[in-house]
Amino acid sequence: MEVELLRPGTVPISPDTLLWFEFLLDPALLEKHLSKQNPDPAPTDLIVKFLSIVLDRKDEVKLTEALDSVDTVKIEETAVKPNRKCLALKILSLKVAAHLRWNLTIIESKLPLPMQVALMQALLQVALEREADPAQHPGLDLGTLPGHALFAVALYHTWVLRALMYNRLAARQPRPAFVAIPGLQDPMFVPPSVTDELLLSLEGQAEASLEVLGRVVVSGRPARVPSLDSFVVPREHGPDDCQEWGRCLPVSLAEFHCQLLFDLGRFHFYRAEYGPASEHFRTAVELYRELDPGRLCYCVVSPGELDGYGKACDIVPPAPSENLLYQMHRCIRDQYTGIIQVLQQDNLKHEIPQVHRDILELDIQGAMSSGKFTVARDLPLQVTTLNAVNRVVTGAVDWSSVSGRRPALPAPRALDALVSALKPVLSVATDAEKQRVKMFLVDLVEYDVYQGLPERVLSTPELRNLFDAEELHTFSKRTAKAPEEDIPQLLLTSDWDIPESLLQENQQLQNGSLEQKLILSYDTDEIEALLKRICPANPMKVQWRINNKWELPIPLQSVVMSLPRGFLQDFVYLLLAKSRELTALKDFDAAQAMLGAVEARAKGAAGVPSGALYKLTKLLGWEGLLIRVTQLLAEWPCPKINRQGVAADCKACLSALKSGEQVLPRVEVSEQCAACLLNLGEWDFLAGLDKRWNYFELTAAVARACADVARHKGSKKACKDAWDLVLPVFGSGGQQKRSSSGAVSLVQRDSPTGFGSAQSRASLLQFLDRLRDAAVLAVVVSLLARLHNVLRDEPALELCVEHVALWPAVVSNANSYHTRGVAEILSQLVQIALKYHPTNISWLKLMGDINFVLGFWAKALQFYLEAGIVASDYFSQPMPRAVVDDHVYRRMIKCCTHLQAHTQAAVLCQFLEDVDYATAFKSLGEMKSSSCSDAMDAYYPCIWDTTILEYLVHLHTKRGEQERRKQVMKVIGLLELNANNNEEIQREAANIRKSRFLRALAMQYVH
Helix, strand or coil, X not given: CCCCCCCCCCCCCCCCCCCHHHHHHXXXXXXXXXXXXXCCCCHHHHHHHHHHXXXXXXXXXXXXXXXXXXXXXCCCCCXXXXXXXXXXXXXXXXXXXXXXXXXXHHXXXXXXXXXXXXXXXXXXXXXXXXXXXXXXXXXXXXXXXXXXXXXXXXXXXXXXXXXXXXXXXXXXXXXXXXXXXXXXXXXXXXXXXXXXXXXXXXXXXXXXXXXXXHHHHHHCCCCEECCHHHCCCCXXXXXXXXXXXXXXXXXXXXXXXXXXXXXXXXXXXXCCCHHHHHHHHHHXXXXXXXXXXXXXCCCCCCHHHHHHHHHHCCCCCCCCCCCHHHHHHHHHHCCCCCHXXXXXXXXXXXCCCHHHHHHHHHHHHHHHHHCCCCCCCCHHHHHHHHHHHHHHHHCCCCCHHHHHHCCCCCHHHHHHHHHHHHHHHHHHCCHHHHHHHHHHHHHHHHCCCCCCHHHHHHHCHHHHCCCCHHHHHHHHHHHCCCCCCCCCHHHHCCCCCCCHHHHHHCHHHHHHHHHHHHHHCCCHHHHHHHHHHHHXXXXXXXXXXXXXXXXXCHHHHHHHHCCCCCHHHHHHHHHHHHHHHHHHCCCHHHHHHHHHHHHHHHHHCCCCCHHHHHHHHHHHHHHHHHHHHHHHHHCCCCCCCCHHHHHHHHHHHHHHHHHCCCCCCCHHHHHHHHHHHHHCCCHHHHHCCCCCCHHHHHHHHHHHHHHHHHHHCCCCCCCCHHXXXXXXXXXXXXXXXXXXCCCECCCCCCCCCCCCCCCCHHHHHHHHCCCCCHHHHHHHHHHHHHHHHHHHCCHHHCCCCCCHHHCCCCCCCHHHECHHHHHHHHHHHHHHHHHHCCCCHHHHHHHHHHHHHHCCHHHHHXXXXXXXXXXXXXXXXXXXXXXXXXXXXXXXXXXXXXXXXXXXXXXXXXXXXXXXXXXXXXHHHHCCXXXXXXXXXXXXXXXXXXXXHHHHHHHHHHHCCHHHHHHHHHHHHHHHHHHHCCHHHHHHHHHHHHHHHHHHHHHHHCC
């Protein structure tokens, strides 16, 4: 039976077992225990035990209080003298830390963050004699501080910076050092909220820590490192402050500053402040050369890490033997200077994996499109061509990779780049590689990708030697110009007008030509002139009937018909009809001009009844408002339109409807005004509308829900009116329904859309098509997502989105509703939302979830990757866990599995918090020795989990694939070489591999 050495009470207990309180009774036992080769319990376990007892004491500062004051980390004086036992336990923990040589790497990886805080507090308390307020440290006189106090201050502020880096970059909490006994709380467990609050407080003092450490460096004073013997555990009747600082270890100024500058450089590097980082690393390199590695008592700087940071900051010159992959990354850092020469060399040596070259190509295109910097005009062309040649030579892909992504540059320049890339390769190519290049050129000629390629093949000896005499003869025939086809002139013009002589002879042809011009014209003067020519020829004919698409809503048509019959009636009707045509064509200014011409002509005409003129003027004003609202929604957010003015006019329109004026606005105008007010945030106004106007009842219901969400910050259930209106739309019964006022919702005669009431899926979708505001879209999206989750009732296929908990969780008789219809309508709504808010990560993920539920695996993967692209600036930054968590990664894995992309699924398995080895091994096992398994080679550099790599070695050995086995062994060797780096650098390397893989995945699935 295993015994937990730090927990008394477990049986059986060996006579040699030491309990924690024995170290208090006899402090000499601690040094004896730590001197063992493999002490059990380990030193860090002892620190955890000692500090956990201290933090549990009621008369000490509790952790919750430490959270409130960690920005000052002040050990306040209390009325009661601190417990002597707790002080002794702190001293014991400091003795253990001194035994570890104050190695912060060990302390950060083995101790939870609150205990690190307690340990650093204890050091300041003992070394500075309770004057341990870090907020006062920038004012300390470092010239008069004793050596041990100077060390304590420097170590504390170094730890602040390192803690911020370590915990922000950490992917998971360290594993507990021992298994907790049931019923007892594990001291290694820290709630995430506690860690977040501690880090937030530490961030507030980061600048002060940088200032203090800068003053320590400038002071030029060496410190004295407290040793295990420097700390004396207080006895029962002895004094509290009995430390023997004379036993501190002297440390040279070079050693002290080397470690200090290295940590400062790492923090600046972490914050992407490469100028200060370079200066600190340069000085650290110079100081490290003065040190004797065998006589260091404090500095734990790794030469490999120092060299790596030096190369990253360009303070260490590159070695001539650096591989091409490293040279490529240096060129990328220098804004692609010299990248062409590196790619040309790699076309001969094939050292750089193709996935890195593909990502480089995308990076250059993305950098140019984003405008971050400018490069040579033909650089994208050269990179694309060199990559294509490398794919051809290695047999990776066919010629379509060139023709499909070739930059739009003049053909001679593109052809020159191709020939220049092929010439060096052919000089060292094997017979198999030359055969691939030959077939590549044949395909390019066959599909006429490059103009003039046959002539270049015949004139270039390196290319000419690839073909025999018969093939060269075929190329020669292609160089001869083909005779141009004789195309009839009639097919080259659209001017098929009838000759003028025939028009003058036939009155019907002349009238038809005039009517055709009338249909095509949008110039008011021309329309007036044509009507004056047409009307006298046939006064009994109604001119607006020559085009059956010239239809006006009934209210407008009735007022036009009340005008005097003749030219005026036809003119007004045509201009109103053409105004509606121009609105549909989104030529809003011309449509408004048409309405202005109608009003001016009607007011200036004689014989127009005053009642008809008043009604026409009113209706024209509302038609103009309709055009403005339509323009605002079509060109959202349309900054050239005054939103406040539009909102005031919309309110006036709906108020006229509410007050029952003599001339009421058309239903379509009222519906559009309500939709506009909904998008402009006038929710309280809409919520107060009379419910008897049921043709915008849904608009008012959504407005009430939005107002509830804004008022209560999403903490309470929203108004159910919108839920009750939308739910019947997806029922199996008839589409007609009664509104909350008791009236039956019908499509109005003058409202061709009818989107005001959700009486059918078509009308609901037309209502959703008018939504623009992000808050309104979020509420409606949450409603449909909740409805889908309730009807589907499958936790594994739930849609996750904001505000989803605001709506009811139960629907009676759920089987009678059309669940897939809800998903399809929601999918179309999210597409509308992304059209106007394309960088909304939540909606991109929701779009992925919808496609996942519907079984569209490639589309789901595309939207998940797009969400990652937005969140990480095209994977140039580490992927935030809050954006793409294990839930999303598991769905991406399932998508890849359904798409038969088993290698990609296996790589994604290592992205999880706890690697899913079962799925990874199963996916890799699915890769048979078919052509599909060739994709594995490109993804070897993206795997950093050694267990998966070891499985690949076993798999390739079993299949007899020796070349692939060698590639995997090479990757494992590179990982082992980097194993000496600290966990932070290893995590950074894993993030780089993750980003490269996600970029490669995006190249395949994101269009």
